[in-house]
Amino acid sequence: MNAYILTLSCPDRPGIVHAVSGFLFERGGNIEEAAQYNDHGTGLFFMRVQFACDQLTFEDLRAQLKAFAEPFQMDWKLHAANQPMRTVIMVSREGHCLNDLLFRWKSGLLPVEVRAVISNHRDFYQLAASYNVPFHHIPVAGSTKAQAEARQLEIVEAEGAELVVLARYMQILSNGLCQRLAGRAINIHHSFLPSFKGAKPYYQAHDRGVKLIGATAHYVTADLDEGPIIEQDVARVDHNCTVEDLTALGRDTESLVLARAVKWHSEHRVLLDGHKTVIFK
Missing domain, CATH: 3.40.50.170 (Formyl transferase, N-terminal domain)
Incomplete structure (x- = not known):
């Protein structure tokens, strides 16, 4: 399966982890590594997720992530995990x-x-x-x-x-x-x-x-x-x-x-x- 790394930051609010994991699950993604951090001083939420997925191409994932991230005001990036x-x-x-x-x-x-x-x-x-x-x-x-x-x-x-x-x-x-x-x-x-x-x-x-x-x-x-x-x-x-x-x-x-x-x-x-x-x- 193709391996990817998603990094993101956005204003903190309840349900972000659930939304991200649900988004990936619905597209056949298997989360292999995940970490998160809430900066209470700035009110920002940070997350890094490494996952595998073979149901969508890199370009399709990016396009769907763009629509998903907009309501959360996410600053996000998607990377191919195995690319030096x-x-x-x-x-x-x-x-x-x-x-x-x-x-x-x-x-x-x-x-x-x-x-x-x-x-x-x-x-x-x-x-x-x-x-x-x-x-x-x-x-x-x-x-x-x-x-x-x-x-x-x-x-x-x-x-x-x-x-x-x-x-x-x-x-x-x-x-x-x-x-x-x-x-x-x-x-x-x-x-x-x-x-x-x-x-x-x-x-x-x-x-x-x-x-x-x-x-x-x-x-x-x-x-x-x-x-x-x-x-x-x-x-x-x-x-x-x-x-x-x-x-x-x-x-x-x-x-x-x-x-x-x-x-x-x-x-x-x-x-x-x-x-x-x-x-x-």
């Missing part, structure tokens, strides 16, 4: 997250299809080539940033990318590009946000003598390091640690946090709730 998410990775000169994502992808640990790597440096063209992934070197300077971003977006759209991962891509995206990639671009920031935003967070952390360093995966927005947070983790440090020690230790945390965020997003487990996220693990 087309992904473009952007990187600068720190390659640990890129290397980790490529390995997990080829090992079958991430339900993605890496279509391209974009970088403002040439450092990792051989790494990309070893995975048979096209590598695009696009230098970025103040005077050429607009042209560089136009080329980046051209590649993203040409590859049909549903996800763009900033795997330590140490450039600030313009407001325009952030808007074009809204909801489909994930960044890894090497601190436990909202602490130590911006440049050189490990230097900031060392200067403050922290006992925990962290990493944060979040959606990219026009506000620097302010996007909705998907995943975070920490590692313990002490007064003996230098900036170099923090940086080395942090690489593992960054890679793990980014991989989890990419996995959950590509499995359609992350729903936006204003400036926050709801994650059905």
